[in-house]
Amino acid sequence: MFTTVTIPAAPTFLSSMASLKSSLASSSVNGISGRSGEVHVIVGPMFAGKTTALLRRIKLEDDSGRSVAMVKSSKDTRYAVDSVVSHDGVKFPCWALPNLTSFRHKFGVDAYDELDVIGIDEAQFFEDLYDFCCDAADKDGKTIIVAGLDGDFMRRSFGSVLDIIPLADTVTKLTARCELCGKRAFFTLRKTEETQTELVAGSDVYMPVCRQHYVDGQAVIEAARGIIQSQKVPNDNHMKAKQVSTF
Ligand SMILES: [Zn+2]
Numbered sequence: 001m002f003t004t005v006t007i008p009a010a011p012t013f014l015s016s017m018a019s020l021k022s023s024l025a026s027s028s029v030n031g032i033s034g035r036s037g038e039v040h041v042i043v044g045p046m047f048a049g050k051t052t053a054l055l056r057r058i059k060l061e062d063d064s065g066r067s068v069a070m071v072k073s074s075k076d077t078r079y080a081v082d083s084v085v086s087h088d089g090v091k092f093p094c095w096a097l098p099n100l101t102s103f104r105h106k107f108g109v110d111a112y113d114e115l116d117v118i119g120i121d122e123a124q125f126f127e128d129l130y131d132f133c134c135d136a137a138d139k140d141g142k143t144i145i146v147a148g149l150d151g152d153f154m155r156r157s158f159g160s161v162l163d164i165i166p167l168a169d170t171v172t173k174l175t176a177r178c179e180l181c182g183k184r185a186f187f188t189l190r191k192t193e194e195t196q197t198e199l200v201a202g203s204d205v206y207m208p209v210c211r212q213h214y215v216d217g218q219a220v221i222e223a224a225r226g227i228i229q230s231q232k233v234p235n236d237n238h239m240k241a242k243q244v245s246t247f
Helices: 010-027 051-063 103-107 109-114 128-138 162-167 211-246
Strands: 038-044 068-073 081-085 090-099 118-123 143-149 170-173 187-192 205-207
Touching: 010 081, 038 051, 038 103, 038 128, 038 162, 051 068, 051 090, 051 118, 051 143, 068 081, 090 103, 103 109, 128 143, 128 162, 143 162, 205 211
Parallel strands: 038 143, 038 170, 068 090, 068 118, 118 143
Antiparallel strands: 081 090, 187 205
16 A cells, blocks of 8 residues: 655745745844854863863963853862862862852852853763753853763763763863873773762772773772672671660
């Protein structure tokens, strides 16, 4: 059984496309200004120089006379205003916030309107990253430079960093040096038995590794976790038994 499908007249479609093109070519649509924003994303494992790369770009924008601001997660600090410091000692004043939605209000609405460039460090900790980047670049015409971990210690997507790749003008994946063999390191290995995704720490807990040493290291750590877990159960029972007998 075959039926004939009638295709709508092509000239109607073409003329509506022409009118869309001409209205897009004029300066503004729905009150959105002609100023065009950008989104640039810097990802990689820990110790890959993501903050250094972010600060370098922010500094360049600042030196060229553009108005800049830096934001980072407040998860590891108690203060509203802080600094981002890279490993090579470059320092920049920074807003430490629990989320990005609060930035415009905290920074000041008028001051926000004057901003050209916003740097975001530790982006994996911001749950509202996608909406913020979308609004700031598309509607407000800001250049957003984002630095964050693409994956956690299990190589799973971390926070919303990967969600903003479709919004990005550019994506840069940086690498570190494998702590065990010196080759290029793409992954972050957690050296301890803790298993929660977010554990804010440095080189005492994490190390950058190549693929081979990630696989080997992960196997060793998984085995150690197994031993620790099997030892924990009798200890916990012992503690409970002791507490019960005390009461
Ligand atoms: Zn290696």
